Amino acid sequence: MNHTEIQQQLLRYLDGDLPDEKMRQIREHLSTCPICAERHTVLASIWLSESRLEKMKPSPFLWTRLQARIKEYEQTPALFRDLKNILQGIHVHPFPALAVIAAIVVGIYIGTPRESQKYDLRQPANQSSAAAEDLGLDQFDVIPPSALGTTLVQIFNTQK
Amino acid sequence: MNEDDLIERIRADDPLAFKDLFDSNVTLVYNVCFRMLSNQHDAEDVTQEVFLEAYKSLKRFRFESKLSTWLYRIAVNRSLNHQRTKKLNRWLFLGFSASEVGMDSHDFPSASEDNPDGVMEKKDTERIVQKAIAKLPERQRTALLLHRYEELPYQDIAKIMNVSVASVESLLHRAKQTLAKRLFPLKKDL
Numbered sequence: 001m002n003h004t005e006i007q008q009q010l011l012r013y014l015d016g017d018l019p020d021e022k023m024r025q026i027r028e029h030l031s032t033c034p035i036c037a038e039r040h041t042v043l044a045s046i047w048l049s050e051s052r053l054e055k056m057k058p059s060p061f062l063w064t065r066l067q068a069r070i071k072e073y074e075q076t077p078a079l080f081r082d083l084k085n086i087l088q089g090i091h092v093h094p095f096p097a098l099a100v101i102a103a104i105v106v107g108i109y110i111g112t113p114r115e116s117q118k119y120d121l122r123q124p125a126n127q128s129s130a131a132a133e134d135l136g137l138d139q140f141d142v143i144p145p146s147a148l149g150t151t152l153v154q155i156f157n158t159q160k
Numbered sequence: 161m162n163e164d165d166l167i168e169r170i171r172a173d174d175p176l177a178f179k180d181l182f183d184s185n186v187t188l189v190y191n192v193c194f195r196m197l198s199n200q201h202d203a204e205d206v207t208q209e210v211f212l213e214a215y216k217s218l219k220r221f222r223f224e225s226k227l228s229t230w231l232y233r234i235a236v237n238r239s240l241n242h243q244r245t246k247k248l249n250r251w252l253f254l255g256f257s258a259s260e261v262g263m264d265s266h267d268f269p270s271a272s273e274d275n276p277d278g279v280m281e282k283k284d285t286e287r288i289v290q291k292a293i294a295k296l297p298e299r300q301r302t303a304l305l306l307h308r309y310e311e312l313p314y315q316d317i318a319k320i321m322n323v324s325v326a327s328v329e330s331l332l333h334r335a336k337q338t339l340a341k342r343l344f345p346l347k348k349d350l
Contacts, residue, residue, distance in 0.1 A: 007344075011336035039344055046343050049282060050289050058190040059204055063182060066208050070215055095252050 001025055006036050010043050167223050178218070182211055185228060188310075189235045195305045196239035198294055206242050210234045225319060232310075233320045236302055292342045300335035303328050 001009075001022075006029050012018050013026045030037045073081065166184070169177035189210050194203035213234050221230060293301055299321070306317045307328075318325045 008337045008340055011340045011343075012333070015336070017332075042344055043340060046285050046289055050286050055187055055191055056194050056200075056203075058186055058207060062186065062190075062204060062207060063179070066182065066211050069208060069212050073212065073216070096248075 001029065003033065003036055006030075006033075007039055010036075010040055011047055013040075014044055014047050163227055167227065170218060171223075178215060181214070181227065185231050186211075188228060189231055192232060192235040192305070192310065193239050195309050196236065196302070197243060198290060202242060202246075206235070206238050209238050209242075213238070226316075229316055229319050232306070232312075232316075233322075236306075236320055240298060240302070288343065288346045292339055292346060295342070296335055296338060299323075300331045300338070303331040304335040304339075307332055 006026055009018060009022065009026060013023065016023070018026070030040050076084070166177060166180055170181070186207065190203055190207045193206040193210070194200065197203050197206065210231065214231060221227075293304060296304065302321060303317055306312045306320060307314075312320070314325045314328045317328045321328065323331075
């Protein structure tokens with residue numbers, strides 16, 4: 001094992017949760033390597049000195065507060081309780097939800113063609129001829145439906 | 161109190177059984193939440209949530225696992241959810257009132273001016289360890305906290321986290337490797 005491997009295993013070595021063979025290898029390495037030995041001493045002073053078994057005491061009023069919550073829960077009609085549970089399960093956050101709604105509204109606004117009133121395609125053909133001319137659609141009026149493909153090839157060749 | 165007796169009383173709809181369940185497990189649940197969240201107020205809020213959820217779903221509990229394992233699982237999940245929500249809020253509100261929503265304010269006992277040097281150093285050391293643990297990835301941190309502070313066997317941690325025993329071993333292994341790398345410079349800078 002090299003220095004890096006030894007140093008990575010030091011906390012497991014301190015906890016004694018390595019196989020016997022690895023424990024022996026590290027022990028031997030530490031007795032000969034001052035760099036790893038220093039690291040071992042420093043880590044041991046942190047890892048082993050922490051009072052990890054000290055238990056914190058919660059507030060003595062926790063039960064009273066919990067009782068109030070339980071009472072509130074019991075008084076809520078079953079339908080609302082179920083609905084609340086479903087909503088809690090989905091984890092709806094108001095801010096992202098509003099952001100999504102705003103994005104949809106902006107998307108619809110941007111995507112709506114604002115020229116639609118100018119070229120109202122619901123008008124009769126004779127009234128919408130100006131609009132069709134603007135769009136260059138009048139060229140298609142003279143083309144019989146069966147010859148559409150041939151005409152397109154001709155237009156393409158002309159432009160070329 | 162014997163857990164089997166408590167289970168029998170819960171099954172028999174004893175009205176005092178839930179209070180006994182609370183009394184015998186509140187310290188356990190609170191400490192898990194506190195270790196996960198590093199904040200007393202948050203830990204108390206989540207402890208309440210844990211017992212409220214336990215109350216709601218006690219009738220559906222099949223008593224296939226230990227009550228404490230079940231409570232541990234709810235506590236871990238609730239704490240993680242709470243933390244994720246806080247992180248999201250912090251991200252959304254760009255750190256406004258960071259002290260209120262942030263994870264930076266660890267409530268672990270801090271060194272005060274009238275502390276003797278030795279005690280002060282010990283407290284500083286504890287804060288270093290907690291800070292380093294708090295920065296671990298979620299699953300590694302959960303496994304480490306349950307193993308190191310609750311002294312739970314791998315099998316129980318696996319049940320609580322809903323993973324295999326081999327995964328728990330791997331998570332602990334990686335957590336300790338990361339900590340070994342991070343703790344040394346922190347202590348040297350002290």
